[in-house]
Amino acid sequence: MDAVREALVWLNDPLNWSGPQGIVSLTVEHLAMSLVAVGLAALVALPIGVWLGHRQVGGTATVVVANATRALPTLALLLIFATTGIGFGNRPTVIAAAIFAIPPILSNTYTGLRDVDPAARDAANGMGMSPMRSLLQVELPLALPLVGAGLRTSAIQVIATIPLAALVGGGGLGVIINNGFALQSYGEVLAGGVLVAVLCLVAEAVLAIVQRLATPPAIRARDAASRERANAG
Amino acid sequence: MSTAPDNPWLSWEYVQRNWSDIATALSQHVSLTLEAIALATAIALPLAALAHLRPRLSGTVLGLSGALYTIPSLALFAILFPLVRDRRVTVLVGLVMYALLVLVRNILVGLQGVDPAITDAARGLGYGRTRILVAVELPNALPAVITGIRLATVTTVALVTIGVIVGYGGLGQLMFRGFRSQYHAEVLTSTLLTVAIAVVADVVLWGVGRLATPWTRGLR
Numbered sequence: 001m002d003a004v005r006e007a008l009v010w011l012n013d014p015l016n017w018s019g020p021q022g023i024v025s026l027t028v029e030h031l032a033m034s035l036v037a038v039g040l041a042a043l044v045a046l047p048i049g050v051w052l053g054h055r056q057v058g059g060t061a062t063v064v065v066a067n068a069t070r071a072l073p074t075l076a077l078l079l080i081f082a083t084t085g086i087g088f089g090n091r092p093t094v095i096a097a098a099i100f101a102i103p104p105i106l107s108n109t110y111t112g113l114r115d116v117d118p119a120a121r122d123a124a125n126g127m128g129m130s131p132m133r134s135l136l137q138v139e140l141p142l143a144l145p146l147v148g149a150g151l152r153t154s155a156i157q158v159i160a161t162i163p164l165a166a167l168v169g170g171g172g173l174g175v176i177i178n179n180g181f182a183l184q185s186y187g188e189v190l191a192g193g194v195l196v197a198v199l200c201l202v203a204e205a206v207l208a209i210v211q212r213l214a215t216p217p218a219i220r221a222r223d224a225a226s227r228e229r230a231n232a233g
Numbered sequence: 234m235s236t237a238p239d240n241p242w243l244s245w246e247y248v249q250r251n252w253s254d255i256a257t258a259l260s261q262h263v264s265l266t267l268e269a270i271a272l273a274t275a276i277a278l279p280l281a282a283l284a285h286l287r288p289r290l291s292g293t294v295l296g297l298s299g300a301l302y303t304i305p306s307l308a309l310f311a312i313l314f315p316l317v318r319d320r321r322v323t324v325l326v327g328l329v330m331y332a333l334l335v336l337v338r339n340i341l342v343g344l345q346g347v348d349p350a351i352t353d354a355a356r357g358l359g360y361g362r363t364r365i366l367v368a369v370e371l372p373n374a375l376p377a378v379i380t381g382i383r384l385a386t387v388t389t390v391a392l393v394t395i396g397v398i399v400g401y402g403g404l405g406q407l408m409f410r411g412f413r414s415q416y417h418a419e420v421l422t423s424t425l426l427t428v429a430i431a432v433v434a435d436v437v438l439w440g441v442g443r444l445a446t447p448w449t450r451g452l453r
Contacts, residue, residue, distance in 0.1 A: 003315030071431035073391040075405055076424035079412040083420050160305035167397070168412070177311040181398065186315035193311030197304040204303050 006187020007194065021175065023195060029090075030162055030172035030199065037094045037158045041101035042151065049106045049150075053113025053143070054135055062110050066103040074100055074161055082168040090172075093165035100161060101154035108150025112143030145215050152207045159203050163196050173199060240417045247418035254407065259426060262403025265396075266389050266434070269325055273332035274382060280333075281340035282366055291341060298334040306331065306395045320401035328392055332385040339384065343377025344370050376449055379442035383435055390431040404430075 010016055017023045052058040074096060081092035116139045124134035140147075163174030176192030179185075212220070248255065284291040306327060314323045347370050355369045371378075394405025402409070404423040411419025443450065 007315070071387055071391065071428050071435075073394040073405070073424070073427055075394040075397070076408055076420075076427060079408050079420050080424065083412050083415055083417060156303060160303070160308075163305055163307045164395075167409070174307060177307065177398065180311070186318075189311045190315040193308040196308035197312065200303045200305060200308070201300065204300075 003186045003190050006185070007190040008187075010185075010187050010191045023173075023176070026171060026173050026175055027195075027199065030159070033090055033094050033162050033165065033170075033172055034097070034155065034158045037097040037162070038101055038151065038155050040094070040098035041105055041154055041158075044098075045102045045105035045150075046109055046147070049109025049147075050113055050135075050140070053110040054131075054139065056114050059110070059114070062103075062107045066107050069100055069103050075164060075167075078164055078168060088168050089170040090165055091170075092168060093162060093170050093172075096164075097158045097161040101158050104153040104157065105147075105150040108146045108153070109143070112146030112150075113139055115146075116142045141216070142219070145211075145219055148211045148214060152211055155207060156200065156204050160196075160200050240415070242417045242421045244418040244422075247416075248422060251419070255422070255426070258404045258407045258423065259430075261401070261406075262390070262393050262427070262430060265321075265324060265328060265393050265403055266386065266430070269328035269332055269389050270382065270386050272325075273329045273336055273385060276329070277333050277336035277340055277381075278378075281337045281344060282371075284337070284341055285344040285370070286362065286366065294337060295341070298337055301330065302334045306392050307398055310395065310398050314399050320396075320399045323399050324393065324396040324401050327396075328389050331392060332389050335385040335388060336378075336381045339381025340374065340378050343374030343381070346377065347373045375446050376442065379438065379445065383438045383442070386434045386438060387431045390427060390434060394427060403427075 015022075019025070049062070052062065077099065078092055078096040081096055082088055086092045086095065120138055120142060121134060124138040129137065162172045163177065165172050166174030166178035173192065173196045176195060177189055180188030180190075180192055280294065284294040309327045309330065310323055313326055314320075317323050317326065344366075351373060352365055352369060355365045360369065393403045394408060396402030397405040397409045400406070404427045407423035408420055408427075411417070411421075411423065
């Protein structure tokens with residue numbers, strides 16, 4: 001296993017960690033690009049999902065959007081963007097990643113708001129809340145766990161997509177893999193692959209904890225109770 | 234003053250001139266997808282059945298597959314290639330792994346969703362555990378199995394393109410070549426063909442599913 005030894009040597013070289021093309025700055029760039037992409041996707045998907053879910057219309061449309069994007073390869077959209085005026089590098093990658101991050105946010109937000117207990121809505125209405133106030137103070141807090149789950153899914157997906165930027169001259173951790181292939185230095189390729197994989201697994205774990213902490217205790221208890229009921233039944 | 238040559242996104246001339254390249258990439262793409270799905274199905278069925286018969290294993294199987302699914306395909310190919318040193322095998326193994334995860338999950342959900350009254354009835358008729366699995370549970374889980382295969386196939390068709398990182402990405406190869414030479418027609422033609430493969434495969438599998446599960450017709 002020559003490649004494994006070479007990868008360990010590569011990872012042990014402090015020069016590969018520091019500097020503008022070092023692991024640390026590439027990871028920071030990777031995460032910054034991911035943040036922008038998720039932010040863009042949320043900017044588009046959250047309002048639409050909240051509105052459609054609140055009005056309880058457009059269920060089929062959100063499913064169609066989700067299915068249609070599955071057949072289109074991310075690489076294809078990325079290369080089409082990179083071939084047009086959008087230019088090389090990080091910009092087409094962030095935009096392509098953002099587009100593919102929309103469906104999970106959209107469908108989860110929609111489902112979360114649609115499935116708010118009608119009794120809670122009725123109670124808000126009966127207490128004289130306006131529809132807007134009911135949405136902000138009753139429906140949104142109740143839908144929060146699912147909205148959060150959608151954001152988490154899309155964030156993981158984006159972090160996994162950003163490595164493709166290296167193929168169109170962009171940054172992020174994919175650069176290590178791409179450089180390794182260009183130099184036929186397969187230890188570097190292996191090290192880059194492991195770094196990207198570790199980043200994704202760590203991000204998944206961190207976001208799972210964040211989601212748990214961000215869920216209000218009452219809703220956490222409610223969800224746990226309904227899970228227990230489901231397991232017992 | 235010379236004007237830039239035409240660079241249309243759609244060009245029949247491009248297709249005619251590059252037909253042999255397109256055909257090579259197309260057949261590479263289709264054969265990779267078929268092999269990956271066939272291998273993954275062959276491995277997923279016994280694995281899901283095992284997890285179903287030994288419920289204690291199902292948590293481990295699902296947890297492991299979830300963790301593996303988090304790893305991006307680009308990283309997986311980058312990890313596999315230095316160890317395997319074969320372009321086709323690298324892409325194939327990667328594709329099989331992702332398809333496997335989707336399939337095992339769907340089959341397991343299908344097996345667990347079989348109406349307990351049906352398995353009870355089979356047990357009452359004196360069926361053994363294995364016979365219940367093969368003759369009762371698997372046929373009843375068939376719709377879920379086919380849904381899993383459809384999902385895995387569409388995902389695999391898109392994933393093949395990531396194979397460009399090791400230089401074996403089917404139509405992704407053409408997409409990338411088109412990008413490098415800023416040849417619009419090449420990028421868009423290979424994209425449309427990839428989407429077409431996914432759609433055709435999905436429709437074919439949907440038809441196969443309808444033929445294989447005639448009892449679900451008329452319901453709903």
